[in-house]
Structure formats: structure tokens, C-alpha cells
Amino acid sequence: xxxxxxxxxxxxxxxxxxxxxxxxxxxxxxxxxxxxxxxxxxxxxxxxxxxxxxxxxxxxxxxxxxxxxxxxxxxxxxxxxxxxxxxxxxxxxxxxxxxxxxxxxxxxxxxxxxxxxxxxxxxxxxxxxxxxxxxxxxxxxxxxxxxxxxxxxxxxxxxxxxxxxxxxxxxxxxxxxxxxxxxxxxxxxxxxxxxxxxxxxxxxxxxxxxxxxxxxxxxxxxxxxxxxxxxxxxxxxxxxxxxxxxxxxxxxxxxxxxxxxxxxxxxxxxxxxxxxxxxxxxxxxxxxxxxxxxxxxxxxxxxxxxxxxxxxxxxxxxxxxxxxxxxxxxxxxxxxxxxxxxxxxxxxxxxxxxxxxxxxxxxxxxxxxxxxxxxxxxxxxxxxxxxxxxxxxxxxxxxx
Amino acid sequence: xxxxxxxxxxxxxxxxxxxxxxxxxxxxxxxxxxxxxxxxxxxxxxxxxxxxxxxxxxxxxxxxxxxxxxxxxxxxxxxxxxxxxxxxxxxxxxxxxxxxxxxxxxxxxxxxxxxxxxxxxxxxxxxxxxxxxxxxxxxxxxxxxxxxxxxxxxxxxxxxxxxxxxxxxxxxxxxxxxxxxxxxxxxxxxxxxxxxxxxxxxxxxxxxxxxxxxxxxxxxxxxxxxxxxxxxxxxxxxxxxxxxxxxxxx
Numbered sequence: 001x002x003x004x005x006x007x008x009x010x011x012x013x014x015x016x017x018x019x020x021x022x023x024x025x026x027x028x029x030x031x032x033x034x035x036x037x038x039x040x041x042x043x044x045x046x047x048x049x050x051x052x053x054x055x056x057x058x059x060x061x062x063x064x065x066x067x068x069x070x071x072x073x074x075x076x077x078x079x080x081x082x083x084x085x086x087x088x089x090x091x092x093x094x095x096x097x098x099x100x101x102x103x104x105x106x107x108x109x110x111x112x113x114x115x116x117x118x119x120x121x122x123x124x125x126x127x128x129x130x131x132x133x134x135x136x137x138x139x140x141x142x143x144x145x146x147x148x149x150x151x152x153x154x155x156x157x158x159x160x161x162x163x164x165x166x167x168x169x170x171x172x173x174x175x176x177x178x179x180x181x182x183x184x185x186x187x188x189x190x191x192x193x194x195x196x197x198x199x200x201x202x203x204x205x206x207x208x209x210x211x212x213x214x215x216x217x218x219x220x221x222x223x224x225x226x227x228x229x230x231x232x233x234x235x236x237x238x239x240x241x242x243x244x245x246x247x248x249x250x251x252x253x254x255x256x257x258x259x260x261x262x263x264x265x266x267x268x269x270x271x272x273x274x275x276x277x278x279x280x281x282x283x284x285x286x287x288x289x290x291x292x293x294x295x296x297x298x299x300x301x302x303x304x305x306x307x308x309x310x311x312x313x314x315x316x317x318x319x320x321x322x323x324x325x326x327x328x329x330x331x332x333x334x335x336x337x338x339x340x341x342x343x344x345x346x347x348x349x350x351x352x353x354x355x356x357x358x359x360x361x362x363x364x365x366x367x368x369x370x371x372x373x374x375x376x377x378x379x380x381x382x383x384x385x386x387x388x389x390x391x392x393x394x395x396x397x398x399x400x
Numbered sequence: 401x402x403x404x405x406x407x408x409x410x411x412x413x414x415x416x417x418x419x420x421x422x423x424x425x426x427x428x429x430x431x432x433x434x435x436x437x438x439x440x441x442x443x444x445x446x447x448x449x450x451x452x453x454x455x456x457x458x459x460x461x462x463x464x465x466x467x468x469x470x471x472x473x474x475x476x477x478x479x480x481x482x483x484x485x486x487x488x489x490x491x492x493x494x495x496x497x498x499x500x501x502x503x504x505x506x507x508x509x510x511x512x513x514x515x516x517x518x519x520x521x522x523x524x525x526x527x528x529x530x531x532x533x534x535x536x537x538x539x540x541x542x543x544x545x546x547x548x549x550x551x552x553x554x555x556x557x558x559x560x561x562x563x564x565x566x567x568x569x570x571x572x573x574x575x576x577x578x579x580x581x582x583x584x585x586x587x588x589x590x591x592x593x594x595x596x597x598x599x600x601x602x603x604x605x606x607x608x609x610x611x612x613x614x615x616x617x618x619x620x621x622x623x624x625x626x627x628x629x630x631x632x633x634x635x636x637x638x639x640x641x642x643x644x645x646x647x648x649x650x
Contacts (some may be wrong), residue, residue: 208457282494286556289450290507291484291563300510301496 002028008086008150019239022302033378037372043365044147045154045168051136052145052167053129055077060084064148066158068168071128079126087126089122094131110135119143129237130167148367155372161336161352163366171369173376179253180377182330182339184321185239186257187264194261195268199310202269203276204298216268222266230330245343251333253342259327264317271316275309276302312388319384323377325350402466403428403597404449404567409463411444411453418444420621421463426614431589431598433612433629436604437644440618442601444571450486451479467567484511487494487560488569491603492576493552494545495559500536503544503555507563522562530558531588550581561596568592570600574607586611605645609633617641 045065046052052068054060063071063082070076071089080086094117097106101116114137121129121142129142136144148154150171158172198218202211237258242250279302287297303310332343334355353370360366402425411419419441426432433640434442447453448465451472464471472482484507495503504508504523513519523540527533536547546557553573560568570589574582589598589611602608608615609629616626617638625632625641638641 280494282490282492283496285452285455286490286494286496286559287506287510288455288480289452289483289488289490290510290559291480292506292510293480296510300506305497 030378031373033374036368037375038372039310040155040171040365040368040372041150041152043150043368045150045171045365046147047167047169047365049133050167051129051131051133052147053131053136053140053142054145055121055125055127056141056143057125058084058143062146062148065154065168065170066160066172069160069170071164072130072167072245089128090124090126092120092124092127092129092131094135103168108201114195121262155369156385159338161347162358163369169365169369171365171372173349173369173373175336176347176349176352176373177376178338179332179336180322180348180350180380182253182342182346183256183260183332183348184318186253186342187260188314188318188320190257190261191264191268191317195265195302195313196272196310197272197319198265198269199276200298200302203273204294204302215273218266218269221262222270226263226324226326228262229259230327233327233331241343247343249333249345251331253332253339253344253346256328256332256346256348257342259322259331260321263324263327264321267320268313268317271313273309275306275313278309279305308391308394312391313390315391319381319388322384323381325354329354349373353377401428401468402426403468404599405449405466405469406445408591409448409465410461411441411448412460413456414458418439418621419448422623424626425617425624426597426599428593428597430595430613431593432601432614432616432636433608434599434601434616434618435603435608435644436624438603441621442595442616442618443571445618446571446599446601449567449569450483450488456547457638458639465468465530468480484563485565486567486569487565489553489557489560489573490571493549493556493561495547495552495555499541500544500547502542504558504562504623511537511563523558526558526562527555529561529592531584531591532558538612548581550577550584553577553581554588557585557592558633561592566596568596568598570598572601572603573595575603582607605647617644 046068052063058079060079060082067076067082072091076082077089078086079089091220097113097116097120100120102247106112106116114135117129117131117135118344121127121140127142139152155241157174158170160170160172161175163211204212206214228269233255238250238255240250241247241252241255241258282303283301284297287301288294292300329351332347332351334347334351335345336347336352337344339346344380349395353373356366357370360370405425407423409419409422410417423444434446436442444453448461449472451466453459453461461473464473466472467482467485471477496506498506501523504526505519508519508522524533524537527536532551535551536555539546544552547555553576557568557573574585577585586607587599592598593613599614600608612629614627614631615632617624617632617636617640619640625636625638627637632641633645636645
């Protein structure tokens with residue numbers, strides 16, 4: 001009797017331990033993701049240990065990351081374009097020092113370098129100097145610009161994703177978020193009509209023998225590894241899109257949408273077909289007995305009755321499309337620009353993380369920015385899952 | 401004139417012989433009750449009149465069923481046209497998850513009638529025929545699920561009447577209802593037979609006795625005895641019928 005009780009206790013504690021391990025793991029991952037992602041804010045887009053300085057008479061108080069990039073790309077050449085006086089901007093990088101001072105002045109071991117930089121910044125009114133902090137002289141006569149901190153605005157308003165740019169990294173997530181949404185939206189627009197048509201056919205029109213063959217086939221579609229879909233897309237769909245629309249490259253948002261659409265099909269079909277088959281037989285019979293045709297019964301009774309199941313299927317399909325990495329990475333062309341049409345290359349959030357994590361230095365700005373992207377993706381999919389949850393609970397409520 | 405008639409009707413579910421050589425006729429504006437133990441084929445037989453059995457895979461039917469003298473199993477017959485003439489009420493109330501109004505209007509809408517005036521008139525008329533109008537006239541836009549079980553069943557009757565059939569099939573229409581609702585349905589059947597020919601399946605012997613003019617007793621897929629209800633209940637010719645009616649089996 002006692003042995004039995006002890007056995008029960010042991011089993012209970014094993015179950016408790018396993019469930020706690022699972023919950024803690026999930027929590028740890030979420031905490032890790034967000035701690036990394038949030039630590040991005042407060043960092044500067046300009047590399048640590050570097051200084052941006054201007055002449056003391058310059059009225060400029062600060063420069064944003066994107067302004068710095070535009071200036072160094074020489075898209076902005078006058079100070080008044082960034083709110084200053086009407087002077088030409090004269091760029092100075094530390095390598096340029098030889099153009100202004102002789103080797104003797106700089107010194108063999110760069111001992112005179114800080115003084116040279118100091119004099120140079122003081123003498124040229126339109127200068128924008130970018131140099132390592134260690135060459136900042138103690139009695140510097142210029143004005144050191146405060147470095148812009150990364151904020152939500154940088155992340156969501158920035159139109160450019162170029163985290164390895166010098167001197168100021170560009171971490172605008174908008175092109176990636178838009179790329180993800182475009183590709184997923186396209187995928188759902190392609191997959192939803194096709195998936196719904198298949199679901200209707202399988203649930204209400206196909207003979208049971210046909211259904212017995214089709215259903216496992218469609219479920220098989222869900223089991224194909226995504227890299228195979230990517231490969232298929234690269235070899236078949238990319239050239240097809242290129243030829244069809246006479247494009248210079250076939251790796252476009254559209255190709256990604258097609259591949260993702262195919263991948264989302266099994267989810268959409270199985271979930272909505274189940275919902276349609278759950279339409280009570282009595283409901284269908286009532287409709288048919290009133291002289292409605294098969295098709296009238298489908299669109300007046302079956303589809304309205306299973307509307308929430310269909311919605312859940314569609315959202316789950318979108319969820320799969322949004323999180324998909326490999327196949328999209330292979331077919332969308334990976335250009336981190338805001339897309340204007342679906343026939344342009346785009347880059348999605350998961351593809352960016354997969355492609356760039358290897359080259360980002362751990363703990364650096366780029367690394368943290370990728371984690372912030374991960375957080376954004378996590379939030380998007382979380383919203384989608386909550387939507388599915390609320391829709392299916394509404395469904396349960398309705399059937400009672 | 402016989403409104404409905406079946407001649408040597410045989411029905412098979414795959415290998416199972418569910419109806420065996422059933423021949424009987426129902427006169428216009430009468431109520432015929434089909435009685436018999438569970439699994440005797442009475443519901444299957446009822447469903448041959450509006451070809452509801454067509455929906456089940458592997459059903460085979462021999463013989464003929466005549467509606468106004470015409471075989472409804474003829475190749476030229478369109479089932480949805482047939483079902484507009486032969487309405488049906490099911491065992492469990494099965495309103496659509498729509499408003500009361502839309503439930504009644506459904507049959508007209510699938511016939512392409514969307515004129516609001518015609519719909520309004522038809523909805524009111526059908527609900528009055530099914531003795532539900534006074535209870536629901538102020539809440540036509542409410543969901544049909546807000547009604548009680550008995551009201552839902554009368555709504556289903558109204559829904560069937562809206563398309564103006566000539567025959568009404570009822571498959572144990574009161575079996576899921578309380579006694580008060582049941583008596584309302586029975587009164588309704590008595591009223592409706594003035595305009596419609598009614599075939600009703602019932603488990604309840606008293607009900608068959610109360611509502612029907614003719615009664616058919618089915619057993620093991622065969623029609624054992626068919627005749628005037630008074631005769632069947634007071635003076636059955638067949639021993640099996642007598643045993644069933646007196647409650648010795650079933």
C-alpha cells in the first residue's frame with residue numbers, strides 16, 4: 001500500500017518536473033530573445049570608439065544615422081540640407097590626414113596626429129570629421145556631435161537596412177517587415193482561393209474514394225522539407241516568372257509568394273476541409289430538402305457555417321508563410337529595399353536573420369539588430385496565433 | 401386520385417436489402433402514418449419520396465415511386481425541382497444559423513426570389529400556417545436558435561411550407577419535443593392536411609392513432625399491413641401488426 005503511494009508520488013513529480021522544464025525553456029527563449037533585442041536601443045549606430053566632429057562655428061547640433069550615411073555617400077553635399085549654414089560639406093576620414101599634413105607633422109608613431117586633427121577641424125569651417133576617439137585631443141577646439149541613439153523610430157521609420165555600413169549602420173526594419181508582409185500576403189492571395197476550392201471539392205463534391213486518395217496526398221505536401229520547396233522554386237518558378245514578365249531577374253516577391261502559397265496550401269485545405277465536414281448533416285439535408293442545389297447548399301449553408309474554421313485555416317497558413325525561412329531565402333532575391341511592385345526582389349525577416357547572423361559580430365549592433373528583428377517576427381506570429389485562438393474559441397461558443 | 405404511390409419498391413444499401421417490394425398509395429389531403437420497430441425501413445421509405453436517399457453512397461433503388469402519377473425516379477426528373485413539391489420536416493429541429501425570417505425565406509431565395517414584398521408575404525403566411533406567427537412576429541430578425549425546441553420545429557415546418565409543396569414528409573417530427581409542443585405539432589398536422597398530403601413516420605403509437613387517416617406497419621423492410629388507421633388499431637388482420645400495436649415487441 002505504501003509502496004504504491006510512493007510510486008504515485010514519484011510519477012507525479014516526474015510529470016511536474018517535465019512540465020516545468022518545458023515552460024521554463026519557453027520562457028527562457030522569449031526572455032533571451034527580448035533581452036538581446038531590447039539591448040539594441042540605447043546603442044549608437046556609429047561604431048563605438050569613433051567620433052563625429054565639426055568646426056566650432058557650425059550651427060549643426062546633431063546628425064541622425066541616415067543623414068550621416070547620405071553625407072558619406074555624397075548624396076548630401078551642403079550643410080543647409082541638414083539644417084546648417086549654406087556651406088559645402090568637407091568630409092574627413094582619418095586616412096585622409098596625409099592630404100593635409102606631412103609625415104613629419106603626424107609623427108612616426110602618430111604622436112602628432114591628435115594635434116593635426118584638432119588644427120584641421122578648427123581651420124576648415126565646413127568640415128565633418130570622422131576619426132577614432134583616441135585621436136581626440138584634450139583641448140579639442142571643434143565640436144563633437146552627440147551620437148544618435150537607436151530608438152523605435154530608427155527601427156521602424158528607417159527606410160534602409162544596411163547594418164554593416166560605415167560610419168553609421170542603417171538598421172531600418174521597414175523594408176524587411178514590408179518584404180515579409182508582401183510575400184506572405186501574396187502567398188495567401190494565391191493559396192486561399194485554390195485551397196478553399198480544393199477543400200469544398202473534397203468535403204462536399206468528391207466521391208469518398210477520390211477523397212481517400214487526395215487527403216493523404218495533400219497531407220504529404222505538408223511533409224516536404226522547405227529547402228526542397230526552395231530548390232523547386234529556384235529551378236522551376238524563378239525562371240518561369242522571369243520569362244513570363246520579361247524581367248532581368250526572376251527572384252522576386254512573386255516567386256516567393258508562389259512557393260509560400262504552395263507551402264501554405266496543406267494547412268488551409270486540411271483545416272477548412274475539417275470545418276466544412278463538421279457542418280451538421282441535418283443542416284445540409286434541410287437545405288437540399290428545400291430544393292436548393294448542391295452548390296447553393298455549399299455557399300449558403302456549408303461555407304457560412306464553417307466560416308470561422310476557414311478563417312483559422314487561412315490565418316494558420318499565413319503564420320506558416322511569415323515564419324518560413326529557407327524557401328524564401330532561395331527565391332526572393334534578398335534585396336533589402338522597400339518593394340514597389342511584386343516583381344521586385346525583396347527580403348523577409350527570417351531570411352535576413354538566417355543570412356546575416358553568421359557575419360554579425362556577437363554583441364555588436366548588427367547582432368542586436370537581428371535579434372530585434374526576431375522580436376518583431378515573434379510579435380507578428382504571436383498576434384496571428386492569438387487571432388486563431390480567439391476565432392476558434394468563438395467557433396466553440398457558437399456550436400454550443 | 402392517389403397523390404403518392406410506390407410500386408414494387410426495393411432499396412439496397414450496398415448488400416443490405418432495406419426495402420422489400422413495398423407497394424402502397426397515399427390519397428391526396430390525407431395523413432398516412434408509417435409505424436414499426438427501429439430499423440424496419442420506415443424512415444428509408446419516407447426518404448424515397450423526395451429522393452433524400454440519393455445523397456447516400458451505394459444506394460440502389462428498383463421499382464417506381466409515383467407523384468401525381470409520374471415516376472420521380474425517371475431520368476428526366478431534376479431532384480431539386482422534385483424537392484420543391486415534396487417538403488420535409490426532420491426528426492430534430494434543424495433551423496439554419498440565420499434569423500427567423502431568413503430561415504423561412506431560404507427556400508424562396510434559392511429559387512431566385514429576392515423581392516422583399518413577396519418574401520414578406522410568404523414568410524408571414526407560412527409562419528401563420530405553422531401557428532408560430534403570433535409568437536415570433538416581433539422578433540423576425542432574431543436568431544432562430546433563440547426559439548425553444550418546439551418553436552424551432554414549427555419554424556422548420558414553416559420553412560418547408562414557404563415553397564408551397566403539395567406533399568409534406570415528416571420524420572418523427574415530435575420525438576425530440578416536450579408533450580405540450582408535441583400536441584401543438586399534432587394540432588398543426590390536423591390543420592395542414594386540408595391543404596397538403598402528409599406522410600409521417602412515428603414511433604409513438606398514440607400519435608399515429610391521433611393524427612393519421614391511414615397507417616402502414618413496416619417490419620424488416622417489408623410493408624406488413626396498410627389500411628385505415630381505425631382498422632389497423634382496432635382490428636389488425638396480421639398477427640405481427642397486432643403484436644406490435646399491443647406492445648408485445650418493438
